[in-house]
Amino acid sequence: MxxxxxxxxxxxxxxxxxxxxxxxxxxxxxTTEFLKVAREEGFVCVVSKDDIKTIIITEEKGRNVVYLSPISSATLQKRIHLLSDLSIIN
Known part of the structure:
Protein backbone atom coordinates (compact mmCIF):
# COMPACT_ATOMS: atom_id res chain seq x y z
CA MET A 1 0.00 0.00 0.00
CA THR A 31 15.21 17.73 15.82
CA THR A 32 16.88 20.87 14.49
CA GLU A 33 20.27 19.15 14.56
CA PHE A 34 18.84 15.99 12.98
CA LEU A 35 17.32 17.96 10.09
CA LYS A 36 20.55 19.92 9.62
CA VAL A 37 22.60 16.73 9.35
CA ALA A 38 19.98 15.09 7.11
CA ARG A 39 20.09 18.06 4.73
CA GLU A 40 23.91 18.10 4.71
CA GLU A 41 24.03 14.38 3.95
CA GLY A 42 21.43 14.70 1.20
CA PHE A 43 18.64 12.49 2.47
CA VAL A 44 15.94 15.16 2.81
CA CYS A 45 13.17 15.40 0.23
CA VAL A 46 11.05 18.55 0.32
CA VAL A 47 7.70 17.43 -1.06
CA SER A 48 6.29 20.87 -1.87
CA LYS A 49 7.09 24.58 -1.64
CA ASP A 50 4.08 24.95 0.68
CA ASP A 51 4.58 25.31 4.44
CA ILE A 52 6.04 22.19 6.05
CA LYS A 53 3.60 20.59 8.47
CA THR A 54 5.02 17.11 8.87
CA ILE A 55 8.35 15.29 9.04
CA ILE A 56 8.11 11.76 7.63
CA ILE A 57 10.97 9.30 8.07
CA THR A 58 11.23 6.20 5.91
CA GLU A 59 13.77 3.47 5.32
CA GLU A 60 14.01 2.73 1.62
CA LYS A 61 16.45 0.12 0.35
CA GLY A 62 18.45 0.30 3.58
CA ARG A 63 18.70 4.09 3.43
CA ASN A 64 16.86 6.64 5.58
CA VAL A 65 14.88 9.31 3.75
CA VAL A 66 13.33 12.33 5.47
CA TYR A 67 10.32 13.84 3.71
CA LEU A 68 9.09 17.32 4.59
CA SER A 69 5.38 17.36 3.76
CA PRO A 70 2.74 20.12 3.58
CA ILE A 71 0.06 17.66 4.75
CA SER A 72 -0.73 17.58 8.46
CA SER A 73 0.27 14.57 10.53
CA ALA A 74 -3.39 14.12 11.56
CA THR A 75 -4.48 13.88 7.91
CA LEU A 76 -1.71 11.39 7.13
CA GLN A 77 -2.70 9.25 10.12
CA LYS A 78 -6.34 9.26 8.95
CA ARG A 79 -5.18 8.12 5.50
CA ILE A 80 -3.16 5.29 7.04
CA HIS A 81 -6.16 4.11 9.07
CA LEU A 82 -8.36 4.27 5.96
CA LEU A 83 -5.82 2.25 3.97
CA SER A 84 -5.59 -0.29 6.80
CA ASP A 85 -9.38 -0.62 6.88
CA LEU A 86 -9.47 -1.12 3.11
CA SER A 87 -6.82 -3.83 3.24
CA ILE A 88 -8.87 -5.73 5.83
CA ILE A 89 -11.93 -5.58 3.57
CA ASN A 90 -10.01 -6.80 0.53
Whole structure:
Protein backbone atom coordinates (compact mmCIF):
# COMPACT_ATOMS: atom_id res chain seq x y z
CA MET A 1 0.00 0.00 0.00
CA UNK A 2 1.10 3.54 -0.72
CA UNK A 3 0.52 6.75 1.21
CA UNK A 4 0.20 10.05 -0.66
CA UNK A 5 2.22 12.66 1.29
CA UNK A 6 1.80 15.68 -0.98
CA UNK A 7 2.40 16.90 -4.53
CA UNK A 8 3.12 13.78 -6.61
CA UNK A 9 4.94 11.93 -3.83
CA UNK A 10 3.86 8.59 -2.40
CA UNK A 11 5.66 6.31 0.03
CA UNK A 12 5.22 2.62 0.71
CA UNK A 13 3.61 2.05 4.09
CA UNK A 14 6.02 -0.78 4.84
CA UNK A 15 8.92 1.73 4.52
CA UNK A 16 7.38 4.14 7.04
CA UNK A 17 9.38 4.65 10.24
CA UNK A 18 7.57 7.66 11.72
CA UNK A 19 5.36 10.69 11.19
CA UNK A 20 6.06 13.78 13.29
CA UNK A 21 4.20 17.07 13.59
CA UNK A 22 6.53 19.91 12.59
CA UNK A 23 5.10 22.44 15.08
CA UNK A 24 5.69 20.16 18.04
CA UNK A 25 9.19 19.32 16.83
CA UNK A 26 10.52 22.69 15.65
CA UNK A 27 11.56 23.90 19.12
CA UNK A 28 13.57 20.75 19.77
CA UNK A 29 17.34 21.17 19.51
CA UNK A 30 17.69 17.48 18.70
CA THR A 31 15.21 17.73 15.82
CA THR A 32 16.88 20.87 14.49
CA GLU A 33 20.27 19.15 14.56
CA PHE A 34 18.84 15.99 12.98
CA LEU A 35 17.32 17.96 10.09
CA LYS A 36 20.55 19.92 9.62
CA VAL A 37 22.60 16.73 9.35
CA ALA A 38 19.98 15.09 7.11
CA ARG A 39 20.09 18.06 4.73
CA GLU A 40 23.91 18.10 4.71
CA GLU A 41 24.03 14.38 3.95
CA GLY A 42 21.43 14.70 1.20
CA PHE A 43 18.64 12.49 2.47
CA VAL A 44 15.94 15.16 2.81
CA CYS A 45 13.17 15.40 0.23
CA VAL A 46 11.05 18.55 0.32
CA VAL A 47 7.70 17.43 -1.06
CA SER A 48 6.29 20.87 -1.87
CA LYS A 49 7.09 24.58 -1.64
CA ASP A 50 4.08 24.95 0.68
CA ASP A 51 4.58 25.31 4.44
CA ILE A 52 6.04 22.19 6.05
CA LYS A 53 3.60 20.59 8.47
CA THR A 54 5.02 17.11 8.87
CA ILE A 55 8.35 15.29 9.04
CA ILE A 56 8.11 11.76 7.63
CA ILE A 57 10.97 9.30 8.07
CA THR A 58 11.23 6.20 5.91
CA GLU A 59 13.77 3.47 5.32
CA GLU A 60 14.01 2.73 1.62
CA LYS A 61 16.45 0.12 0.35
CA GLY A 62 18.45 0.30 3.58
CA ARG A 63 18.70 4.09 3.43
CA ASN A 64 16.86 6.64 5.58
CA VAL A 65 14.88 9.31 3.75
CA VAL A 66 13.33 12.33 5.47
CA TYR A 67 10.32 13.84 3.71
CA LEU A 68 9.09 17.32 4.59
CA SER A 69 5.38 17.36 3.76
CA PRO A 70 2.74 20.12 3.58
CA ILE A 71 0.06 17.66 4.75
CA SER A 72 -0.73 17.58 8.46
CA SER A 73 0.27 14.57 10.53
CA ALA A 74 -3.39 14.12 11.56
CA THR A 75 -4.48 13.88 7.91
CA LEU A 76 -1.71 11.39 7.13
CA GLN A 77 -2.70 9.25 10.12
CA LYS A 78 -6.34 9.26 8.95
CA ARG A 79 -5.18 8.12 5.50
CA ILE A 80 -3.16 5.29 7.04
CA HIS A 81 -6.16 4.11 9.07
CA LEU A 82 -8.36 4.27 5.96
CA LEU A 83 -5.82 2.25 3.97
CA SER A 84 -5.59 -0.29 6.80
CA ASP A 85 -9.38 -0.62 6.88
CA LEU A 86 -9.47 -1.12 3.11
CA SER A 87 -6.82 -3.83 3.24
CA ILE A 88 -8.87 -5.73 5.83
CA ILE A 89 -11.93 -5.58 3.57
CA ASN A 90 -10.01 -6.80 0.53
Missing amino acids: FLHIGADVEIRLKDLVGIFDMKSMEDSKI
